[in-house]
Amino acid sequence: MTMTIRDEHPEDIATITRLIAAAFEHEAYSSHTEHFIVNALRRSHQLTVSLVGVEGNEIIGHVAISPVTISSGASCWFGLGPISVWPGRQGQGVGSALMKAALAELQRLGGVGCVVLGSPDYYGRFGFKPHPGLELPGVPQEYFQALSFDGELPSGTVQYATAFEATE
Template sequence: MNLNIRNELPEDTKRISKLTAAAFEQEQHSSHTEHFIVDALRQAGRLAVSLVAMKNDDIVGHVAISPVTVSSGAAGWYGLGPISVLPDCQGQGIGSSLIKAALAKLQSKGADGCVVLGDPDYYGRFGFKPHAGLELPGVPQEYFQALSFGGDLPTGTVQYHESFDATE
C-alpha cells in the first residue's frame, strides 16, 4: 500500500470532517459527534498534532491529538483522538500508521505523555496501559489508558478540552 502521512493543510478541513463522520457513522460506541469535535478543536487552536493519511490523492485517515488537563497540575500531557479511517480502508494498518506517526511527532515536541480512551487490546499495542491514580470520570479504568514518554505518570483526574462537548 502506498500511504503518505502528512500534517493537515487548511484545504483539508472539509474532507477531514466528512471522513471523520463516515468513519464513526456505524460505530455503536460513538457519540457521532467526532467530526464536530475535530472542527471545534481546530477552531479553538487546540490541535497539537493533526495528521492525515493519503492514499494517492485521497485522504483516507486522520488523527488528532490535543492537550489535556490533569488535576494534579502535571503539564505536557495530551489526548489521542479522534482517530478516523474511511470504512472501506479499515483493517489495512492505516490507523496504526497514523497513531505511530502522531505519537512520534508528539514526543519530538517534548510532550511528557499521552492518554487515550478506547479498546485496551488495540491501544495496548502502542504501549498504552491503564494506570491506577489516573482517571477519566465516568469511564471504566481499563478503557482509559496512558503512555509516558519516559517520566513519571501523573496522578489525578484528566479533563479533555471543552471542544469534546461539541455537538454541531
C-alpha cells in the same frame, strides 16, 4: 499500499470532516460528534497534532491530538483522538501508521505523555495501559489508558478540552 503521512492542510478540512463522520457512523460506543469535536479543537487552536494519511491524492485516514489537563498539575500531557480511517480502508494498517506517526510527532513537540479512551486491545499494541490513580470520571478504568514517554505517570483526574463537548 503507498501511503504518506503529513500535517493537515486547510483544503483538507472538509474531507477530514466527512472522513471522521463516516468512520464513526456505525460505532455503537460513539457520540457521533467526533467530527464536530475536531473542528472545535481546530477553531480553538487546540489541535496540537492533526495528521492525514494520503494515498495518491486521496486522504484515507486522520488522527488528532489535543492537550489535556490533569488535576495534579502535571503538564505536557495530551489526549489522542479521534483516529479515523474510511470504513472501506479499515484493517489495512492505516490507523496503526497514523498512530505511530502521531505519537512520534507529539514526542518531537515536547509532549511527555498521552491518554486515550478506547479499546485496550487496540491501544495496548502501542504501549497504552490503564494506570491506577489516573482517571477520567465516569469511564471504566480499563478503557482509559495512558502512555508516558519518560516513564513517569501522573496521578489525578484528566479533563479534555471543552471542544469535546461540541455537538455541531
